[in-house]
Amino acid sequence: MDDWLIDDERLSLERKSILPGEGFFVPDSLEEDRQEQEVAEALDGAATVVVADPDADGLACTALVREAYGEGALVPAGPHELEETLEWVAEYAETDATVVVCDLAPDSDEDVAALPDLVARVEDVRWYDHHQWEDDLAALVDEAGVERVVGDSDEVCTADVVHEQLDYDFPDRFRELAAVTRDHDLWIREDERSDDLADFSYWSEPEEYIEAVLEHGPDLSPEIHEYLAEKRVEKEALIEKAVERAELREIGPWTVGVTYGRCSQNEVAEELREQGADAAVVVKPAGSASIRGTETFERCHEVARQVSGGGHPRAAGCKPDVYDDMLDYAHHWSTRGAVAKQAIVDAFRRLEVEGDSEAQTDDGDE
Structure with missing residues (x-):
């Protein structure tokens, strides 16, 4: 298939609204091989590992872990990628590593099947979240020997949970980062900065986002605000198409x-x-x-x-x-x-x- 057929840059707004992005057309087997290689490389020598959903909440959690531990290799994982991601971490993590799973909840037994191997391999496994958990899946995670803390999904985001649970005196900007992330994640929308965080986490690479909030907290730089303004022109147009x-x-x-x-x-x-x-x-x-x-x-x-x-x-x-x-x-x-x-x-x-x-x-x- 010719690359130009799936090139987002050449699509009209109407067609872009209807069709998936370029990544959709890469076979899962090739994508999984690439992801596994990236996980192996990221975990080589890493003393702290963060498995997180790469949205604003999950990336805020990663920033908090890095601030507290001085490092933290990110392994991005969407909700439907949890099973294979935990398998890879159980295979490639250093034996003295601390593994922190953030902003993810299992949907089935298979999602957490690798936990016993992971707990047996590494020094410490923690799981912080705020989603709704099934009782039987919560029991599986607890019985595997994982330190699991799940916040009230109506009151907190996972960044709140991580901020509270880590034994570290965070600077004020991190408390504020968790609060603004909560404003977006729980759809409170009382702080205009929460839309900025949500959009920037979506459009930027995960490492770029983490570096920005580590330095600035929820108050992003003028350069980032310029970038967001440009991207929002198309965003608003795609919203309008869906509403129509x-x-x-x-x-x-x-x-x-x-x-x-x-x-x-x-x-x-x-x-x-x-x-x-x-x-x-x-x-x-x-x-x-x-x-x-x-x-x-x-x-x-x-x-x-x-x-x-x-x-x-x-x-x-x-x-x-x-x-x-x-x-x-x-x-x-x-x-x-x-x-x-x-x-x-x-x-x-x-x-x-x-x-x-x-x-x-x-x-x-x-």
């Missing part, structure tokens, strides 16, 4: 906004909330989806768990298992995510039915 495609659906007692596109899901969800949505579903071209709630819908994680995902009551992610081959993806792009949308809408409907059943049972008991 949105439909409001009545599902039981809730109004759910459903849309598709490569975009910033939080801003799209906010726009749909202003249109009257209790919850928002943003299906992405790569096949995953973001689910966002409001004060009138706090069951996003319950919806996500039905379609291969998880998260928080007001913010969750998933990737419906509806793609068997590239023809399914072609259909996904040409129909703007019709099958994935339907799978998630059906999950909302099952919640509504479950609620009715519980109410009927309660009435019967009375």
